[in-house]
Amino acid sequence: MADPATISPATLLKDELDIVIPTIRNLDFLEMWRPFFQPYHLIIVQDGDPSKAIKVPEGFDYELYNRNDINRILGPKASCISFKDSACRCFGYMVSKKKYIYTIDDDCFVAKDPSGKDINALEQHIKNLLSPSTPFFFNTLYDPYRAGADFVRGYPFSLREGVPTAVSHGLWLNIPDYDAPTQLVKPLERNTRYVDAVMTIPKGTLFPMCGMNLAFDRELIGPAMYFGLMGDGQPIGRYDDMWAGWCTKVICDHLGWGVKTGLPYIWHSKASNPFVNLRKEYKGIYWQEELIPFFQSVTLPKDCTSVQKCYTEIAKQVKAKLGKVDDYFNKLADAMVTWIEAWDELNPSGASKSSDLPNGASK
Amino acid sequence: MSLSIKDDEIDIVIGALRPDLTSFMNEWRTIFSRFHLIIVKDPDLKEELKIPEGFNLDVYKKPDIDRVVGTSTSTIFSGYSCRYFGYLVSRKKYIISVDDDCYPAKDNKGILVDAVAQHITNLTTPATPFFFNTLYDPFTEGADFVRGYPFSLRSGVQCALSCGLWLNLADYDAPTQALKPEERNSRYVDAVLTVPARTLMPISGINIAFNREVIGPALLPSLRLGGEGKFRWETMEDIWSGMCVKVVCDHLGLGVKTGMPYVWRNDRGDAIASLRKEWEGVKLMEEVVPFFQSVRLSREATTTEDCVAEVANVVKEQLGTKDPMFARAAKAMLDWVKLWKSVGSST
Numbered sequence: 001m002a003d004p005a006t007i008s009p010a011t012l013l014k015d016e017l018d019i020v021i022p023t024i025r026n027l028d029f030l031e032m033w034r035p036f037f038q039p040y041h042l043i044i045v046q047d048g049d050p051s052k053a054i055k056v057p058e059g060f061d062y063e064l065y066n067r068n069d070i071n072r073i074l075g076p077k078a079s080c081i082s083f084k085d086s087a088c089r090c091f092g093y094m095v096s097k098k099k100y101i102y103t104i105d106d107d108c109f110v111a112k113d114p115s116g117k118d119i120n121a122l123e124q125h126i127k128n129l130l131s132p133s134t135p136f137f138f139n140t141l142y143d144p145y146r147a148g149a150d151f152v153r154g155y156p157f158s159l160r161e162g163v164p165t166a167v168s169h170g171l172w173l174n175i176p177d178y179d180a181p182t183q184l185v186k187p188l189e190r191n192t193r194y195v196d197a198v199m200t201i202p203k204g205t206l207f208p209m210c211g212m213n214l215a216f217d218r219e220l221i222g223p224a225m226y227f228g229l230m231g232d233g234q235p236i237g238r239y240d241d242m243w244a245g246w247c248t249k250v251i252c253d254h255l256g257w258g259v260k261t262g263l264p265y266i267w268h269s270k271a272s273n274p275f276v277n278l279r280k281e282y283k284g285i286y287w288q289e290e291l292i293p294f295f296q297s298v299t300l301p302k303d304c305t306s307v308q309k310c311y312t313e314i315a316k317q318v319k320a321k322l323g324k325v326d327d328y329f330n331k332l333a334d335a336m337v338t339w340i341e342a343w344d345e346l347n348p349s350g351a352s353k354s355s356d357l358p359n360g361a362s363k
Numbered sequence: 364m365s366l367s368i369k370d371d372e373i374d375i376v377i378g379a380l381r382p383d384l385t386s387f388m389n390e391w392r393t394i395f396s397r398f399h400l401i402i403v404k405d406p407d408l409k410e411e412l413k414i415p416e417g418f419n420l421d422v423y424k425k426p427d428i429d430r431v432v433g434t435s436t437s438t439i440f441s442g443y444s445c446r447y448f449g450y451l452v453s454r455k456k457y458i459i460s461v462d463d464d465c466y467p468a469k470d471n472k473g474i475l476v477d478a479v480a481q482h483i484t485n486l487t488t489p490a491t492p493f494f495f496n497t498l499y500d501p502f503t504e505g506a507d508f509v510r511g512y513p514f515s516l517r518s519g520v521q522c523a524l525s526c527g528l529w530l531n532l533a534d535y536d537a538p539t540q541a542l543k544p545e546e547r548n549s550r551y552v553d554a555v556l557t558v559p560a561r562t563l564m565p566i567s568g569i570n571i572a573f574n575r576e577v578i579g580p581a582l583l584p585s586l587r588l589g590g591e592g593k594f595r596w597e598t599m600e601d602i603w604s605g606m607c608v609k610v611v612c613d614h615l616g617l618g619v620k621t622g623m624p625y626v627w628r629n630d631r632g633d634a635i636a637s638l639r640k641e642w643e644g645v646k647l648m649e650e651v652v653p654f655f656q657s658v659r660l661s662r663e664a665t666t667t668e669d670c671v672a673e674v675a676n677v678v679k680e681q682l683g684t685k686d687p688m689f690a691r692a693a694k695a696m697l698d699w700v701k702l703w704k705s706v707g708s709s710t
Contacts, residue, residue, distance in 0.1 A: 138564035153536040154565025154602035156648040179510040202562035207495035208511025242511040
């Protein structure tokens with residue numbers, strides 16, 4: 001197999017990857033990303049007031065959807081897409097026709113590595129997605145497929161092929177992704193630590209997935225990347241990516257795919273207002289005490305052989321077990337089902353590979 | 364170094380597999396000299412040990428080992444396993460152990476890494492095995508728990524084991540190093556992280572530290588390869604011991620950390636020669652890993668000794684019939700628990 005280092009990954013996936021960006025203000029940040037993003041197609045999901053015109057810098061190939069478009073395309077199913085929250089970005093995942101998605105926030109810029117070189121975050125995400133994951137046994141030297149690393153003594157050879165990577169979760173220098181209480185206590189803390197590692201999050205372990213700098217194999221795991229009901233009219237915010245991450249991880253664990261975290265870093269420039277955040281998150285902070293045990297104990301039956309089947313099953317269990325925590329979860333469970341229906345409508349099987357694994361009954 | 368930890372709570376245990384420890388001790392002098400050291404000479408080593416002056420240490424050789432455990436038992440301390448004798452006779456709370464072919468490493472800024480201080484920091488700050496923190500160690504300066512990390516899990520659990528890493532000669536198995544003879548680890552990853560609960564990993568004995576009071580009996584000499592030799596490529600004893608320790612820690616709700624500190628591991632030995640001599644260890648892991656992944660300890664196992672005994676019995680039942688090496692390992696584990704109770708426990 002050709003060494004990925006000799007083929008520019010940018011050339012490799014130019015027509016196979018969409019960059020999904022939610023925004024309410026402007027896309028000036030794209031100027032800094034131009035050298036890395038310009039070859040790719042952008043899907044811009046405009047949140048907030050649809051009558052406002054979003055200016056996209058010249059030279060980018062893009063499609064833009066505002067709330068009117070979302071309502072037109074999904075009809076009544078549009079109810080599952082959040083309004084006035086960046087969670088609306090998952091609409092972009094649904095309408096994309098590409099194999100891979102990279103999503104980034106509009107306050108995230110190009111970071112520099114310790115040598116001072118600009119980090120091509122997209123290139124690193126692609127490397128992460130194109131190389132296997134190793135969820136069944138932890139490698140103490142982290143990603144064994146990186147140049148200069150390998151599996152350590154004691155790592156069984158039968159596990160060294162790894163499994164397909166479904167998600168690549170990147171990190172952030174400068175403003176760290178803290179919750180509101182932590183932000184209030186440490187308003188000046190900046191993440192200056194460049195940890196030169198990519199690693200697979202082990203099977204059976206949950207993590208807080210941040211949507212600021214995230215890439216995934218849409219054909220594998222797309223339907224699980226629903227970012228929930230947040231924002232306008234909802235009791236909670238800033239848990240969209242968390243929710244998607246927990247569902248995604250449970251499903252990846254069940255279907256035998258990997259989730260990586262670590263490099264690449266981006267530079268997160270904007271600290272959101274912690275008091276606004278607190279109001280959005282506050283229910284989430286105590287709900288998550290119920291949510292985590294729920295996700296840790298979710299078991300999916302053997303006949304859930306597709307992401308859609310897994311996701312629908314999780315929705316069922318959300319209603320059964322979390323409905324009593326708050327009625328919000330009944331609505332969320334319904335929205336999860338609506339999302340899958342909408343996904344399948346926009347992505348009929350045959351067109352996408354998000355169908356059953358071998359040995360499962362096809363749709 | 365945490366101000367609340369006194370130097371006299373720490374023992375540094377060195378297994379001497381080579382006689383001349385002069386350069387090893389001198390390289391570590393600025394870091395080791397304030398601590399008490401236990402040096403255990405490989406009973407198979409014929410030459411006299413050469414140890415430079417200026418250290419507070421106790422040296423144990425074959426006659427000493429024979430005297431404490433008896434001549435028939437002392438064979439379990441041959442080779443790399445000699446360090447376990449040091450763990451047995453120590454009475455300190457924390458033990459740090461590095462191989463005698465490792466020197467202090469330098470970090471990304473060119474500063475010498477105080478491996479002892481980092482291990483102690485790892486052991487004296489909580490571990491977080493129940494949920495993965497994407498910014499790694501939340502207790503380190505400049506980091507914290509990220510958004511989405513449940514608050515009830517933020518106090519963490521006690522860290523029982525700290526597994527360090529190696530620059531230069533990484534701890535690869537012989538086939539891997541033989542395939543890439545020039546490969547050296549030059550990547551300094553500035554992180555410590557907790558190994559999640561129920562996740563297993565190969566725990567290398569090259570650079571390790573633990574809370575002896577809490578987990579002492581679970582680090583043990585038991586699995587000995589038929590062709591076990593005097594290079595790490597020819598052993599699996601630490602990997603086996605590490606599996607036991609992780610299973611026990613998971614059961615008792617204790618944490619295991621991995622990452623910094625790094626040590627600089629000197630080039631030594633020939634991977635191809637080791638491979639020709641000993642490939643058995645590599646094959647073994649195919650059985651060992653699924654086995655340990657399936658071990659579940661009973662509710663009644665509430666002490667480390669009980670846990671180790673239970674693991675030993677499961678090893679005997681499930682692996683003992685597959686290979687006499689496992690049957691011997693199970694027996695060695697049970698013997699170790701008895702030995703620990705008689706010799707290892709503080710009075």
